[in-house]
Amino acid sequence: MSAVRRLARLLPEPVRKLAVLNVGRVNRNLPGLRVDWGDIARRAPFSQVYGWDRGLPVDRHYIEQFMKANERLIAGDVLEVRSALYSQKYGSAATRTIVDVDEGNKAADLHADLNVAGSIGENRFDCVVLTQVLQYTDPQAALRTVKLALRPGGTALITVPCVGRTDPEAPDMDQWRWTPRGFAVTLERAGLTGEVQGFGNSLAAAALLLGLAAEEVPEPRLTEQDVSFPVVACVVAR
Numbered sequence: 001m002s003a004v005r006r007l008a009r010l011l012p013e014p015v016r017k018l019a020v021l022n023v024g025r026v027n028r029n030l031p032g033l034r035v036d037w038g039d040i041a042r043r044a045p046f047s048q049v050y051g052w053d054r055g056l057p058v059d060r061h062y063i064e065q066f067m068k069a070n071e072r073l074i075a076g077d078v079l080e081v082r083s084a085l086y087s088q089k090y091g092s093a094a095t096r097t098i099v100d101v102d103e104g105n106k107a108a109d110l111h112a113d114l115n116v117a118g119s120i121g122e123n124r125f126d127c128v129v130l131t132q133v134l135q136y137t138d139p140q141a142a143l144r145t146v147k148l149a150l151r152p153g154g155t156a157l158i159t160v161p162c163v164g165r166t167d168p169e170a171p172d173m174d175q176w177r178w179t180p181r182g183f184a185v186t187l188e189r190a191g192l193t194g195e196v197q198g199f200g201n202s203l204a205a206a207a208l209l210l211g212l213a214a215e216e217v218p219e220p221r222l223t224e225q226d227v228s229f230p231v232v233a234c235v236v237a238r
């Protein structure tokens with residue numbers, strides 16, 4: 001306990017409360033600590049579509065970086081959910097299979113529910129690209145399904161949100177957010193291994209929630225990593 005706190009404990013309660021109030025008032029007005037709400041004191045975010053209408057959403061910036069860094073693993077028979085967003089842009093997939101539980105997704109080669117064991121086959125893929133999907137599933141069940149579908153030596157490139165608005169189009173399905181540590185535990189319980197990395201910082205997290213795009217976050221703040229404020233958690237799982 002700091003000396004100031006020890007001293008504060010000796011003060012009578014009313015005096016202590018007054019002191020705490022005044023410390024707050026002083027801190028709120030110190031140069032560099034005074035907040036200027038400027039453009040961000042608004043009711044609605046700048047974008048209702050995560051920032052896609054302004055540029056690249058902030059979480060997608062980190063996901064792109066992660067895919068780029070691991071693109072050598074996107075090879076052979078590759079499975080991706082909803083579209084070939086990353087397996088087309090990165091790596092050298094020999095075949096791409098698109099899966100979705102949504103029967104309305106005409107781009108899907110396979111309509112299957114990841115929550116159901118064996119629904120995407122066994123020993124079938126060299127790589128599974130699973131970005132921003134697990135929050136809609138029973139995560140351990142879905143991860144076990146992915147594990148079963150991987151060939152020996154295969155990898156899954158997985159990303160999950162640490163922060164982010166709820167999905168306005170699927171509010172009843174969008175269920176989870178993770179800390180990197182929590183995601184490591186989820187993986188472990190599903191029998192997968194891999195080093196989970198968190199990406200982001202407080203400004204990037206705020207920008208994401210406000211619906212701003214990565215292009216609007218001044219460099220080098222976008223690339224600075226602060227382990228206390230992850231935006232996404234990413235893993236190469238085996």
Ligand SMILES: C[S@@+](CC[C@H](N)C(=O)[O-])C[C@H]1O[C@@H](n2cnc3c(N)ncnc32)[C@H](O)[C@@H]1O
Nearest residue numbers: 081082100101102113114115131132133136137
């Ligand atoms: C937010 S989108 C992300 C898609 C894409 N991977 C990306 O990064 O943009 C989530 C997708 O997961 C699908 N999905 C949700 N739950 C699922 C499940 N249990 N099995 C298969 N797909 C599921 C949804 O239908 C939707 O297409």
